[in-house]
């Protein structure tokens with residue numbers, strides 16, 4: 001595949017930039033008046049073909065099953081896109097007056113309300129642009145809360161199974177990170193936690209269900225111990241897809257949580273595009289939420305920028321409105337019953353896959369799972385590891401699972417089918433994994449040299465990470 005610049009040859013592009021004669025140079029500075037920019041010279045049909053061909057080299061949930069654990073790559077209904085493109089939404093300027101944006105404000109207000117009902121919290125901010133940004137907002141609130149009480153607490157506890165953004169966020173906010181080990185069942189080790197609790201512990205961040213796809217059986221005890229210690233309990237809600245409509249984070253004892261709309265509520269993600277990570281809090285923490293808050297006074301929606309205790313702004317305007325809008329549409333379409341059914345189906349699909357796959361791959365923690373589970377490469381012969389198996393999966397037209405995460409399982413393969421996969425596609429995935437397991441014994445070369453039929457073959461990931469090419473010289 002060539003770069004667009006390599007398609008360039010002089011005179012192909014018949015479009016010509018008008019001459020600059022007569023342009024008022026006091027308005028447009030000289031440095032912008034040049035027509036020797038090194039742009040590719042390519043005819044329109046070639047441009048269209050180039051980008052179409054590039055898009056076909058990509059793999060997404062619209063091409064095939066994408067069981068990337070921890071990411072909830074569910075199908076995003078196209079109606080979300082269709083409605084979000086309506087000009088009433090798409091052309092609305094973020095600086096337009098409240099009186100002209102009542103519809104949009106109402107959607108944000110109602111979405112916060114739905115998230116409160118789903119989780120039990122009192123108030124949400126929709127401003128954070130990602131799950132990790134929600135974490136940042138939450139930990140800033142934790143900091144502000146203890147400033148307000150005069151406590152000098154400088155430590156936040158995080159289980160060893162946590163997503164990397166948890167310790168990163170905590171460190172960014174100036175807290176010390178202390179890691180809590182898991183027991184052999186994948187729960188927080190309660191005895192060790194007890195020994196770690198003291199007057200320095202501001203909070204604990206816990207993912208529920210955790211990143212092994214397991215519901216922590218010690219959750220109630222953990223919550224009680226933290227609160228007895230005067231600490232706050234932060235819920236990482238990235239895995240809400242497993243429990244929405246069935247249990248509420250507030251009822252489980254959390255003081256705050258973030259939700260990844262781009263995971264649970266079917267808004268597009270991947271490629272670093274816009275996401276949304278709303279943060280919900282209990283009533284006692286609501287005054288610290290970022291500004292502006294959307295409020296309803298009689299039947300008018302207003303933006304309230306007045307808040308003495310707020311941590312301030314954390315995003316321009318009101319967050320990623322178009323993403324919130326898609327999540328709103330999804331929730332409205334499913335309704336309360338549909339939300340619950342989505343979670344139940346996600347858990348059922350994961351347990352079905354786990355029950356079938358544990359017969360052929362090692363399952364380090366053998367418990368009923370939630371919406372995802374973790375296999376590993378123990379016992380695979382001929383020097384084949386998780387990395388090769390993941391590459392071989394690509395050859396058969398599926399996206400690979402998440403690999404080597406969570407870190408506490410060596411050679412982890414983390415599989416999350418989501419509720420949007422049919423029984424047929426789950427069975428096809430099992431067939432492929434059976435075939436690959438057989439190849440490991442009978443034709444190891446095919447696995448060791450994979451991928452063999454993707455647009456890009458095995459890349460040197462170490463080289464790519466250590467010497468990235470960040471500029472392109474003609």
Ligand SMILES: *Cc1c(COP(=O)(O)O)cnc(C)c1O
Nearest residue numbers: 070130131132163165207238260
């Ligand atoms: C995805 C994820 C995050 C981070 O969310 P982003 O939206 O990618 O910033 C945090 N914790 C867990 C458990 C996750 O799966």
